[in-house]
Amino acid sequence: MRAIKTVNGNAIPLNRADVDTDQIMPKQFLKRIERSGYGPFAFFDWKKDPSFVTNNPAYAGAPIMLAQQNFGCGSSREHAVWGLEDMGITAVIAPSFADIFRNNCSKVGLLTIELPQEDVDYLMSRAEELPGGNITIDVASQTVSVSGTAWSRHFDIDPFVKHRTLNGLDDIGLTLQHADDISKFEESRPALKPDTSRAFTDSLKIG
Amino acid sequence: MPKTIIEKIWEQHVVRTHPGEPDLLYIDLHLVHEVTSPQAFEGLRLTNRKVRRPDLTLATVDHNVPTTDRSLPNPDPLSAQQLETMRQNAKDFAVPLWDIFDLRQGIVHIISPEQGLTQPGMTIVCGDSHTSTHGAFGALAFGIGTSEVEHVLATQTLTQMAPKTMSVEVTGKLAEGVTAKDVVLAIINKIGVDGGVGHVIEYRGEVIRSLSMEGRMTVCNMTIEGGARAGLVAPDEKTIEYLKGRPYAPTGEEWDKAVEAWNALVTDEGAKFDTYVELKGEEIAPHVTWGTTPAQSVPITSSVPKPEDAVSAAAKETAERSLVYMDLKAGTPIEEISIDRVFIGSCTNGRIEDLRAAAAVAKGRKVASTVRAMVVPGSGPVKMQAEAEGLHQIFLDAGFEWREPGCSMCLGMNPDILLPGERAASTSNRNFEGRQGVGGRTHLVSPEMAAAAAIEGHFVDIRRWK
Numbered sequence: 001m002r003a004i005k006t007v008n009g010n011a012i013p014l015n016r017a018d019v020d021t022d023q024i025m026p027k028q029f030l031k032r033i034e035r036s037g038y039g040p041f042a043f044f045d046w047k048k049d050p051s052f053v054t055n056n057p058a059y060a061g062a063p064i065m066l067a068q069q070n071f072g073c074g075s076s077r078e079h080a081v082w083g084l085e086d087m088g089i090t091a092v093i094a095p096s097f098a099d100i101f102r103n104n105c106s107k108v109g110l111l112t113i114e115l116p117q118e119d120v121d122y123l124m125s126r127a128e129e130l131p132g133g134n135i136t137i138d139v140a141s142q143t144v145s146v147s148g149t150a151w152s153r154h155f156d157i158d159p160f161v162k163h164r165t166l167n168g169l170d171d172i173g174l175t176l177q178h179a180d181d182i183s184k185f186e187e188s189r190p191a192l193k194p195d196t197s198r199a200f201t202d203s204l205k206i207g
Numbered sequence: 208m209p210k211t212i213i214e215k216i217w218e219q220h221v222v223r224t225h226p227g228e229p230d231l232l233y234i235d236l237h238l239v240h241e242v243t244s245p246q247a248f249e250g251l252r253l254t255n256r257k258v259r260r261p262d263l264t265l266a267t268v269d270h271n272v273p274t275t276d277r278s279l280p281n282p283d284p285l286s287a288q289q290l291e292t293m294r295q296n297a298k299d300f301a302v303p304l305w306d307i308f309d310l311r312q313g314i315v316h317i318i319s320p321e322q323g324l325t326q327p328g329m330t331i332v333c334g335d336s337h338t339s340t341h342g343a344f345g346a347l348a349f350g351i352g353t354s355e356v357e358h359v360l361a362t363q364t365l366t367q368m369a370p371k372t373m374s375v376e377v378t379g380k381l382a383e384g385v386t387a388k389d390v391v392l393a394i395i396n397k398i399g400v401d402g403g404v405g406h407v408i409e410y411r412g413e414v415i416r417s418l419s420m421e422g423r424m425t426v427c428n429m430t431i432e433g434g435a436r437a438g439l440v441a442p443d444e445k446t447i448e449y450l451k452g453r454p455y456a457p458t459g460e461e462w463d464k465a466v467e468a469w470n471a472l473v474t475d476e477g478a479k480f481d482t483y484v485e486l487k488g489e490e491i492a493p494h495v496t497w498g499t500t501p502a503q504s505v506p507i508t509s510s511v512p513k514p515e516d517a518v519s520a521a522a523k524e525t526a527e528r529s530l531v532y533m534d535l536k537a538g539t540p541i542e543e544i545s546i547d548r549v550f551i552g553s554c555t556n557g558r559i560e561d562l563r564a565a566a567a568v569a570k571g572r573k574v575a576s577t578v579r580a581m582v583v584p585g586s587g588p589v590k591m592q593a594e595a596e597g598l599h600q601i602f603l604d605a606g607f608e609w610r611e612p613g614c615s616m617c618l619g620m621n622p623d624i625l626l627p628g629e630r631a632a633s634t635s636n637r638n639f640e641g642r643q644g645v646g647g648r649t650h651l652v653s654p655e656m657a658a659a660a661a662i663e664g665h666f667v668d669i670r671r672w673k
């Protein structure tokens with residue numbers, strides 16, 4: 001995972017609620033087995049509308065996306081996060097996020113910042129009026145600020161996610177430091193829990 | 208201190224807990240499919256890691272398989288490549304795979320319960336948001352992303368914050384013709400698409416108890432559409448009865464021990480939930496969604512709602528967008544909405560009881576000439592059972608297509624899709640824009656309602672329809 005300390009740049013105002021991951025990354029691109037290159041497919045269907053916000057060249061390369069409540073709902077597809085990442089998005093700011101999406105972002109290294117509705121609305125209308133307007137996110141101090149103004153807000157972040165984000169720590173590597181705990185737990189697991197090893201040999205073939 | 212079933216299962220799986228960090232949770236069963244796993248296996252390769260517990264892992268192919276004759280070459284080269292990748296990964300990492308020519312192949316959330324692998328008190332994960340289905344057995348089951356799939360493959364654990372708990376109680380009785388699907392659509396309508404965010408739900412109450420195991424799976428399946436990652440029903444006699452004799456259920460002395468452990472999985476008297484929701488069974492009618500989120504549903508007896516009546520400005524805007532996309536006018540009676548396609552299947556309603564219910568409606572009748580209707584069994588065993596009961600013949604005689612098992616038009620990754628502008632009655636779980644095909648319009652309903660709509664060419668109230 002990449003480390004993120006600060007994010008600085010303009011923001012794409014995606015002023016819609018309940019944006020689901022089917023919209024962020026439509027199904028036809030889930031057939032790919034690669035991990036990269038999803039950026040061009042993000043919002044594929046919505047982008048067919050020339051007035052859709054990501055088609056506005058003023059927002060090209062923006063590292064921040066502004067969205068409305070429940071962003072990333074629906075399917076667990078991490079491809080949605082990979083698409084945003086590949087578009088160059090490092091942080092999404094919204095009043096609320098869907099659980100699985102938010103979790104996926106924390107694994108990939110994409111900041112999800114929850115701010116109160118009125119603050120998101122302020123940033124949204126500002127980004128609509130001033131497409132080049134700069135926003136700075138500082139992870140260590142947990143602040144979002146608007147360049148050239150005194151506007152600044154504190155955001156909450158899970159301390160562990162913060163630690164991982166600032167240091168770009170690999171989640172699996174961290175867990176494997178506790179491999180002994182896992183082994184110990186396995187020794188005491190009830191034997192009557194099912195296992196799938198039989199699934200190799202009890203095959204039921206058609207024809 | 209009295210505890211909820213959710214807290215009990217959680218505590219039984221905590222490997223490590225440390226202040227300021229999420230808990231490390233042990234995973235009893237990891238289900239894997241072709242679409243969300245390739246990059247996870249690739250990650251293992253790149254870091255030289257193994258699958259820690261292939262014996263607690265099971266792979267199948269479902270999302271991206273053709274539902275037409277499988278002895279023919281796969282019509283889609285990308286799909287073929289993804290299936291081949293799954294095979295290679297299963298082989299390289301010694302993970303068991305139920306492939307398309309295995310009789311047990313099917314939608315991942317159908318095959319695991321069917322084989323008795325899904326059992327009470329387990330933690331179950333899968334790279335698919337409808338993993339909540341397994342909660343019907345009193346298991347803590349939730350969807351994860353591909354990074355987490357890799358994490359579970361490598362460590363058999365997940366790092367998780369303890370969730371908030373929500374009690375959703377459905378009291379009383381359901382009227383004739385009202386199904387588990389209608390119950391869950393009513394619940395989502397009440398709590399909203401994000402009402403359950405951060406929570407795990409326990410479904411309780413007389414109505415939930417009265418549902419069969421398959422009905423409970425339908426309810427738990429759609430938990431994620433209300434924003435909660437997991438939802439469960441405490442095990443009871445029905446759960447135990449369902450599991451008895453299944454291939455992967457315990458036997459002999461182990462069975463007795465297991466039953467004893469399962470019976471202890473109840474929410475203690477006096478335990479507190481963070482959030483409470485209550486619905487009356489008598490007030491639930493067959494539901495039809497009219498918009499592009501699963502919460503946008505109304506009883507069959509009503510009309511497409513007016514955006515002005517929405518509870519908030521944001522909801523009004525969403526409703527307006529939805530109506531444009533769905534090409535519907537506010538005030539149109541639901542029964543007057545005509546459809547072009549019908550899809551009966553998916554992990555929500557692709558089990559044998561669903562097919563029986565739809566067949567009972569279709570028996571001796573004909574699909575309207577303006578409608579193309581399709582039945583896709585959720586798994587190989589569901590298909591075999593349906594054929595043994597002659598259900599396929601009822602469907603074929605009525606003019607429905609009868610397909611091979613898979614996800615099919617639920618998400619339209621394979622050629623089973625809606626064409627732009629087509630309108631469908633679907634028993635699946637998502638009516639998002641373009642979900643079943645770019646420009647396609649989806650109305651979510653129960654299998655009975657879908658079958659009746661296929662015959663009439665428009666929605667009808669199954670309670671009054673003869």
Ligand code: SF4
Pocket residue numbers: 269270314315316335337553554555613614617618635636
């Ligand atoms: S049937 Fe639909 S919702 Fe269920 S697993 Fe398949 S694609 Fe997902």
